[in-house]
Amino acid sequence: MGIIHTSRIKSPWIMHFDNSSCNGCDIEVLACLTPLYDIERFGIVNMGNPKHADVLVVTGAVNRRTARVLKNLYDQIPDPKMVVAVGTCACSGGVFHNCYNILGGVDKVIPVDVYVPGCAARPEAIIDGVVLALQKLAKLQGVAI
Amino acid sequence: MQLDWMMAVAILLPLISGILVYIIRQYHIRGLIVVLTAIALIINSILFVKQGLPIEYTPEGYNWGLVITVLDYVILLFYIYAGLSLRNWLVLIFALTQIIPLAYWEFGMGAHAEVEPAFFIDHLAVVMTLIISIIGSLICVYAIRYMYDHEHHLHLENSRQSRFLFWLVMFLGAMNGLVFANNIYWLYFFWEVTTLCCFELIAHDLTTEAINNAARALWMNSLGGTAFVLAIIYLYMNHGGAEALSMQNIISGGLGQAVALLPIALLCFTGFTKAAQMPFQSWLLGAMVAPTPVSALLHSSTMVKAGVYLVVRLAPAFAGSYLSIMVALAGAFTFFGASALAISQTNAKRVLAYSTIANLGLIIACAGINTPLSIAAAILLIIFHAISKGLLFMCAGTIDHIIWSRDIEDMEGLAEKAPVVTFITAVGILSMFMPPFGMLLGKWMALEAVYIVPLAAILFVLASAVTIVFWAKWLGRLLQVLPRLGKKWEKLSLSYSVPLWVLVIGIFVVGIGVAPIYQKFVHFAVTNVIAAEEVFAQGWNIVIPGSAAASAAQAVGAYPVWPLFLVLAAALFVPFICLALKPGELRPVYMCGEQVGGTDADEWITAGEQKAKLQLGGYYFQSVLGEAALNPWVNTIAIALLVILFGVSLGRWS
Amino acid sequence: MNQWLLAIIAVVVAPFIGGILAGIDRKISARLQGRWGPPIVQPFYDFFKLLGKSKIAVSRVQLVWLYGYLFFMITSLVLLVLQQDILLLVFMLGFAGICFVLAGFSCKSPYSHFGANRELLQMLSYEPVLLLMALAIYAQNGSFMISEIFKNNTPLIVPLWPIFIALIYVLTIKLRKSPFDISTSHHAHQELVKGIMTEFSGPYYALVLLTEWYEIVLLLGLVSLFWANPLWVGIIIALAAFVLEMFIDNIAARMTAGWMVKVSWAVGLILGVLNLAYLYLKKGVL
Numbered sequence A: 001m002g003i004i005h006t007s008r009i010k011s012p013w014i015m016h017f018d019n020s021s022c023n024g025c026d027i028e029v030l031a032c033l034t035p036l037y038d039i040e041r042f043g044i045v046n047m048g049n050p051k052h053a054d055v056l057v058v059t060g061a062v063n064r065r066t067a068r069v070l071k072n073l074y075d076q077i078p079d080p081k082m083v084v085a086v087g088t089c090a091c092s093g094g095v096f097h098n099c100y101n102i103l104g105g106v107d108k109v110i111p112v113d114v115y116v117p118g119c120a121a122r123p124e125a126i127i128d129g130v131v132l133a134l135q136k137l138a139k140l141q142g143v144a145i
Numbered sequence B: 001m002q003l004d005w006m007m008a009v010a011i012l013l014p015l016i017s018g019i020l021v022y023i024i025r026q027y028h029i030r031g032l033i034v035v036l037t038a039i040a041l042i043i044n045s046i047l048f049v050k051q052g053l054p055i056e057y058t059p060e061g062y063n064w065g066l067v068i069t070v071l072d073y074v075i076l077l078f079y080i081y082a083g084l085s086l087r088n089w090l091v092l093i094f095a096l097t098q099i100i101p102l103a104y105w106e107f108g109m110g111a112h113a114e115v116e117p118a119f120f121i122d123h124l125a126v127v128m129t130l131i132i133s134i135i136g137s138l139i140c141v142y143a144i145r146y147m148y149d150h151e152h153h154l155h156l157e158n159s160r161q162s163r164f165l166f167w168l169v170m171f172l173g174a175m176n177g178l179v180f181a182n183n184i185y186w187l188y189f190f191w192e193v194t195t196l197c198c199f200e201l202i203a204h205d206l207t208t209e210a211i212n213n214a215a216r217a218l219w220m221n222s223l224g225g226t227a228f229v230l231a232i233i234y235l236y237m238n239h240g241g242a243e244a245l246s247m248q249n250i251i252s253g254g255l256g257q258a259v260a261l262l263p264i265a266l267l268c269f270t271g272f273t274k275a276a277q278m279p280f281q282s283w284l285l286g287a288m289v290a291p292t293p294v295s296a297l298l299h300s301s302t303m304v305k306a307g308v309y310l311v312v313r314l315a316p317a318f319a320g321s322y323l324s325i326m327v328a329l330a331g332a333f334t335f336f337g338a339s340a341l342a343i344s345q346t347n348a349k350r351v352l353a354y355s356t357i358a359n360l361g362l363i364i365a366c367a368g369i370n371t372p373l374s375i376a377a378a379i380l381l382i383i384f385h386a387i388s389k390g391l392l393f394m395c396a397g398t399i400d401h402i403i404w405s406r407d408i409e410d411m412e413g414l415a416e417k418a419p420v421v422t423f424i425t426a427v428g429i430l431s432m433f434m435p436p437f438g439m440l441l442g443k444w445m446a447l448e449a450v451y452i453v454p455l456a457a458i459l460f461v462l463a464s465a466v467t468i469v470f471w472a473k474w475l476g477r478l479l480q481v482l483p484r485l486g487k488k489w490e491k492l493s494l495s496y497s498v499p500l501w502v503l504v505i506g507i508f509v510v511g512i513g514v515a516p517i518y519q520k521f522v523h524f525a526v527t528n529v530i531a532a533e534e535v536f537a538q539g540w541n542i543v544i545p546g547s548a549a550a551s552a553a554q555a556v557g558a559y560p561v562w563p564l565f566l567v568l569a570a571a572l573f574v575p576f577i578c579l580a581l582k583p584g585e586l587r588p589v590y591m592c593g594e595q596v597g598g599t600d601a602d603e604w605i606t607a608g609e610q611k612a613k614l615q616l617g618g619y620y621f622q623s624v625l626g627e628a629a630l631n632p633w634v635n636t637i638a639i640a641l642l643v644i645l646f647g648v649s650l651g652r653w654s
Numbered sequence C: 001m002n003q004w005l006l007a008i009i010a011v012v013v014a015p016f017i018g019g020i021l022a023g024i025d026r027k028i029s030a031r032l033q034g035r036w037g038p039p040i041v042q043p044f045y046d047f048f049k050l051l052g053k054s055k056i057a058v059s060r061v062q063l064v065w066l067y068g069y070l071f072f073m074i075t076s077l078v079l080l081v082l083q084q085d086i087l088l089l090v091f092m093l094g095f096a097g098i099c100f101v102l103a104g105f106s107c108k109s110p111y112s113h114f115g116a117n118r119e120l121l122q123m124l125s126y127e128p129v130l131l132l133m134a135l136a137i138y139a140q141n142g143s144f145m146i147s148e149i150f151k152n153n154t155p156l157i158v159p160l161w162p163i164f165i166a167l168i169y170v171l172t173i174k175l176r177k178s179p180f181d182i183s184t185s186h187h188a189h190q191e192l193v194k195g196i197m198t199e200f201s202g203p204y205y206a207l208v209l210l211t212e213w214y215e216i217v218l219l220l221g222l223v224s225l226f227w228a229n230p231l232w233v234g235i236i237i238a239l240a241a242f243v244l245e246m247f248i249d250n251i252a253a254r255m256t257a258g259w260m261v262k263v264s265w266a267v268g269l270i271l272g273v274l275n276l277a278y279l280y281l282k283k284g285v286l
Ligand code: SF4
Pocket: A020, A021, A022, A023, A024, A025, A026, A059, A060, A086, A087, A088, A089, A090, A094, A095, A118, A119, A120, A121
């Protein structure tokens, strides 16, 4: 299944989900799509639909309302799938971690493969995070990237 | 001798069993009589195929001409009575416009309407009688149980099923007489009998709406009948008396002189009214109030098919004239208008009705195009349409008795309740517009033939694009939810399931075997109408050669029947073989992650933390394509087309 | 036998051409937007990745329709390669489209329903133009057979240029490019999530991609028929048309479905009818 394994690395489609971020990280995720960073070079496409996604990019801390949604979306992504938590909020809850409605980082609800810290995470870091996720996938499959 | 019996079975047996059914008011015996009649009719119609056609037949013994004349006046007097008792002046007026000229002609002028032969049975007539006897009989069988359930649902005190079956069964006899008749005066009589049966059946439920709609059907068809009477009188007076009343003489120039276009136009007009062509579509739509077997019968094998039969039969009489072009245009316009109107309908039966009107328009347009190819298309369309529409109406009726609704939007979860009926309905819908089934073949032939009438060509193109929209919409709604694996099939009464399954099988058999069936049989029906030698079928495929002697290599068009069925079969079966789905692989649909529940979640949580149920609906474009918006336009144009049609037929221009 | 070999070769080769064309599409779009863009073979990576994903679906009947979409598209392509009846080809193409619509309808998803309804409107927009094209070709050649087109030495584009323009117009609808990416869209564009495609995932989405590649080849094949002698001119015209579509895609904004139906009926009908009328006058049928 060599070609399929290679293709998985070459064509990660991402889905971006915003829990309760301050929108700082969201802007940075979108910045990755711009001509300056152009993540489509790596075959990365922002899909906006879990059914087509391979990598779930989550920003913001999980609150009581979004926990269920996040879980649902994660379940709807077909395997194999990776999760990248972008921003300090998504990693641990960040500045919001003591709020009345906040559960904490994304890993409270779904398993996370790569943590990208930063407030906000820089586009380079985000791209790096997705590439790290792909490397992890490659290692799991036993193929070279 | 054998022929006497066959004719008696075809025309008189339905009448006799109708009377028996009327007298015997016992559910099982009544059902048995209907089933036996159905079997007799079916066998009888197949026997006709085996005869050396054409058959010329004139009944001996009694003075049948007198019997028919007397009955004719009885029917017309009944119309007058109906007009008076319903206080419907249109019914009264058009009954009078029939009876007065007819009486003047027969008694005032002392006309003799004896024609040798009285019946002329060629391949076209046999094609029609096969449709009537097989599909019509199946519908009668279906009606046995349907009417029982129908009355059960309405909680009627006095059963009126006997009366219903009487008219239903008799209808078949009248239709057989109609297609066999060569004497157009007799044809007129059978024509009136079908109008009468139709009136009685629509009015069956005796609600105000039913009676009003029945009256509308009656006056519109009486208007057609009036045109028929005028045509008979015109032919009799101007073309040499009784000889001119022979259908064969009219169409094959047996009168020694060309027949004037006016009576032909009048007869076509009669056909238009019966085939519910625009602007007369409202009676067929109104007929929807009747119990579903009536609709099934009216739409598939009887009534409207009589209208198109007459026009197709008359095709050679107006070949090459402007009348022919106008007939093509009027038909094509109805094809387009009715298809567009069908998009806006939510009621399944009304969608079916508009689609019938549209397809009849297509058939009439084919008759108007008047080439061997188009006549072949017309006859094939008559056959395929009868099978598919009969099936679809019976399905609509069965669905009606399962969910007690005819609304397409209500059929969403039908597959859960009734997987079998859903499957059959889906096959029926597919057969109406998808390759490789017959209707599409007919449409394809029609489009290949339409070139010579440019305006009709454009209408055809638009209409066939519009047609797919409403079918796809309905089919999508029907198959939206499928039952889980391992779900039990619903049990249907035999009286429902036998007709349904027979027609499903019929769709496939006729669809796959269309080329040989065409070559061995339908081909002759085409040559009955239009005397030209052309080969269309080669082996299992339909090929349209450029000239009579051309081979497949020089064909103008080709339609591979078998390969297309193989493609369909592949599409159906490959999913089960590779990439098949296991139950665990089903996931809920995407609702922004807000869905609640498992695989078939149809609820979601709103911003206010409330559960809301998902509701989906189709597009209906009421404001653009609704009846209120479109009817004034289409009716005006249709009336204008009819006026031009009569205009061009006043002189014999060509 | 030769014919069948040709058909098999076409069925095998077409996805490669279609995939490369889709890759070129993405590359050119990226360049027009000032980006570097993915490699040309990116669509194949996508395809194989999707094939390797776990199979999940929302409904069983969906699969039947998706296979119907694929198979009837292949049928139309085979009809084109075997130079069969063009009217039948248009019908098959239409039926493939219906299968796709029904696949969209066959689940209780609001997004795919929206997409399917809009796809129906797209079909309503392009179907008459394709049928008019078939009729016009008949009017010119006296035959619906594509083989006759190749026997004709005058390129079809000369008498049929209005229909050709209409065809280029509906090509935008058929390829779902802006301003007509109404039922669904490509690349990273989103329209009501992903419109009719929303519920196709994994290998089933790969099927849809495969069918779209066939579709591109088929449509460009139809375009190239307008200069069938010699065929390479036709192919160049078809490729030029394809590049033109990409430019249109990148400079146009998405329009509404109602506007699409109105304008394409107006454009298609006016051009088609004028063209037919001209052909009729020339042949003296009118
Ligand atoms: S990490 Fe910083 S920028 Fe990102 S969502 Fe949290 S607060 Fe906003």
